[in-house]
Amino acid sequence: MLQIRNYVKAASLDEAYELNQKKSNVIIGGMHWLKMSRKNVDTAIDLSGLGLNFIRETDDSFEIGAMTSLRQLETHEALNKYSCFAVRDAVKDIVGVQFRNTATIGGSIFGRYGFSDVLTVFMAMDSYVKLYKGGIAPLREYALRKADRDIVESIIVNKKPLKISYMAQRHARTDFPILTCAVSNLEGRWCAVLGARPLKAVFIEDKENLLGSKNTVTEEDTKKFGEYACGQTTYGSDLRGSADYRKQIAAVLIKRAALSAGKE
Amino acid sequence: MKLNFLLNRKNVSAEIEADSLLIDVLRNLGCYSVKRGCESSNCGLCTVFLNDMPVLSCSVLAARAEGQRVTTLEGLQGEAEDFGAFIADQGAEQCGFCNPGFMMNAIAMFRENPDPSDEEILSYLSGNLCRCSGYEGQLRGIRAYLDFKKSQKEGV
Numbered sequence: 001m002l003q004i005r006n007y008v009k010a011a012s013l014d015e016a017y018e019l020n021q022k023k024s025n026v027i028i029g030g031m032h033w034l035k036m037s038r039k040n041v042d043t044a045i046d047l048s049g050l051g052l053n054f055i056r057e058t059d060d061s062f063e064i065g066a067m068t069s070l071r072q073l074e075t076h077e078a079l080n081k082y083s084c085f086a087v088r089d090a091v092k093d094i095v096g097v098q099f100r101n102t103a104t105i106g107g108s109i110f111g112r113y114g115f116s117d118v119l120t121v122f123m124a125m126d127s128y129v130k131l132y133k134g135g136i137a138p139l140r141e142y143a144l145r146k147a148d149r150d151i152v153e154s155i156i157v158n159k160k161p162l163k164i165s166y167m168a169q170r171h172a173r174t175d176f177p178i179l180t181c182a183v184s185n186l187e188g189r190w191c192a193v194l195g196a197r198p199l200k201a202v203f204i205e206d207k208e209n210l211l212g213s214k215n216t217v218t219e220e221d222t223k224k225f226g227e228y229a230c231g232q233t234t235y236g237s238d239l240r241g242s243a244d245y246r247k248q249i250a251a252v253l254i255k256r257a258a259l260s261a262g263k264e
Numbered sequence: 265m266k267l268n269f270l271l272n273r274k275n276v277s278a279e280i281e282a283d284s285l286l287i288d289v290l291r292n293l294g295c296y297s298v299k300r301g302c303e304s305s306n307c308g309l310c311t312v313f314l315n316d317m318p319v320l321s322c323s324v325l326a327a328r329a330e331g332q333r334v335t336t337l338e339g340l341q342g343e344a345e346d347f348g349a350f351i352a353d354q355g356a357e358q359c360g361f362c363n364p365g366f367m368m369n370a371i372a373m374f375r376e377n378p379d380p381s382d383e384e385i386l387s388y389l390s391g392n393l394c395r396c397s398g399y400e401g402q403l404r405g406i407r408a409y410l411d412f413k414k415s416q417k418e419g420v
Contacts, residue, residue, distance in 0.1 A: 004283035007265070007327040032305040032323050044282065046328065096391010098311050098318045098369060174306070174390050 002035050006043040010050060013132050013151060019045050020149050027151065029067070029107025032099060052106070052153065055079060062157045063130075066106025070094060070118065073105060082159055083125065084261070086166040086182060090121035095174050106152045112143055112200050115176045119143060120195035121166050123203055124182035126158040140203045160187050163215050165260035167253045168196070171240060178241045179249045183257035188213040192229045192254045197236060197246055204232045217262030226255030269329045271295070272339025280326045286312070287321040289329075290336060297337035297364035301393070308392035311365040311372075312336050318372040337364045343371050350409035356401030362394045370406060379410070 010016035019025050024042035028034060052065035057078050064073070070091045073079065080088045094100055094117060108118035109129060119139075127139040132151040139155070164184035168177040180195035190211040195201030210225040211217050217225075230250035235243035267284075268277045271293060278289050287310045290298045301309035303322050310322040313335035337344055344367050357363055366389070373380060373388040380388065385406055386399070394402065 002283065004281075004325075007282040007325065009327075009330075028325070030323070031325065032320075035323050036304060041283075044325065046325075048328065092387065093390070095306060096308055096369070097372070097388055098308060098320045098391050099305055099323075101317050102319050102324065 002037055002039055002041065004041045004044045007046065008043055009046045009048065013047075013050060013153065016045050016047055016050070017132050017149075017151055019043055020151060023149075027110075029110070030069070030099075030103035031107075032095075032103055033107070033111065033113070047106070047151075060159050062159070064105055064155045064157070066104060066110075066152045066154055068105050070100040070103045070105065070108070071097060073118075074100060079157075082157075082162065083121070084162070084164050086121050086124070086164040086184075089166040090117040090168070090180070090182070093117075093168070093170060093173050093177075105155055109139070109142075109155060110147070110152045112147070114198045114200050115180075115196045116201065117166075117168060117177060117180050117195070120168075120180040120193050120201045121164075121182045122155060122157070123195075123201050124164055124166075124184040124186075124191065124193045125162060126160045126186055128156040128158075130154045130156060143200060143203075162186055163261045165257040167257045167260070169249050169253060176240065179246050179253060181250065181253035181257050183254060183261050185211075185215055185261060188215075190225070190258070192225070192257070194229075194233055194250055194254075197233065197250075198238050198240070199234070199236055202233045204229045211258060211262065215262060216264055217258055219259060222255045222258040222262065225258055226251040226253075229254045265327065267326055267330055269331060270333045272335055278326070282325075282327065284326040285322060286314075286324040286326045286329055286334070289326040290321060290334070295336040295338050299361060299364060301362070301365075306391070306393065307362070307365070308369060309362055309365040311368040311392070313368065313372065316372075316375075318369050337368055340368070340371060343374075347371065347374075347409050350412065351402065351405040354401045354405040354408065356397060356405045357394070358396040362392060366392045366394065366402065374410075379414075382407070 026041050027045045052067035054065040056063045074088045074091045128136050129142045130153045134150045166182045168180045177196040182193045190206040192204045235246040237243045267280045299309040301307035305323045312321045315333050
């Protein structure tokens, strides 16, 4: 059971950062995953008073504050219009509305969890992580880093020309996914992102140019891309599915998502 | 540490620990409608409103409620009675343990989307688990309640 000795609602990012340098302290996001741990936390650092709950749209980007809830992502009209509703599709089956009202994008991205729907969909867009000390890092690169003591301030998504579709396989609605998949065409370049393998999401480029550079695709091409892309990463086994099963599911999800993203 | 917040429109205070959960504070203050089911953020039994937004009180640090507005089913008796009768009419529940969390989230849905489709209802309430009577009766009850509200509005 999670134990916390002190609670501090940080008055500034500087205070939060200083507190977070101590290994026994922890930043709390929605606290759903953290609560399932048996950690002994000295000080829980709450960022909810720092104005990090926002989605700001400019002509060429969206900036999403770390404390923005998954429900806000799900219901944000402009973000979903830009992402062909892939952002909504990625979060809509995460437990329930009550859960998504408090789970945060910052918590999901910082955690780089092996089951994350959120990491998967944002990696398929031109996304960046704004860190308090570490500057701005591409999300695809940040996903590979080990956890450190910096603070995720916001996620930035550049509004490059995008076609995208998100699909996941679950045993039951609201359960953890067996596999997550986003396929996108970003500025004419196709890619697939596979998560919940059950390892954290990986980015797979269409290096063979199987889907071409056009926005529309044929079913035959998507099948080839699915077969190619599913072989570009590794899979693991857990109680939800074996590695072999995941690989087979991957080929199908990639094909379907590519077909959906590439429809007229 | 001392916690001050608005509970069902009344100012209350409670002595809490840094890791006290909102569910425990609310039950200690007499709100027994708030139930502990799974304690893993999955079942929806502990649903309360935090500033009118449904949240899982088993996963919210009580300290985060400082100065905020918390509503439990005890504070929504009017709305709950109205709607609860339609659920009972359908025999939609057996043990009733999931009922308070279900009622809270259904009320949140009615406020957010007064005219939901069946798919929207199932989607909004997917985080409220019922282990004995299933969801068909709940859906029928919600539909009957919404139809009644609609007919009232249209003066039929």
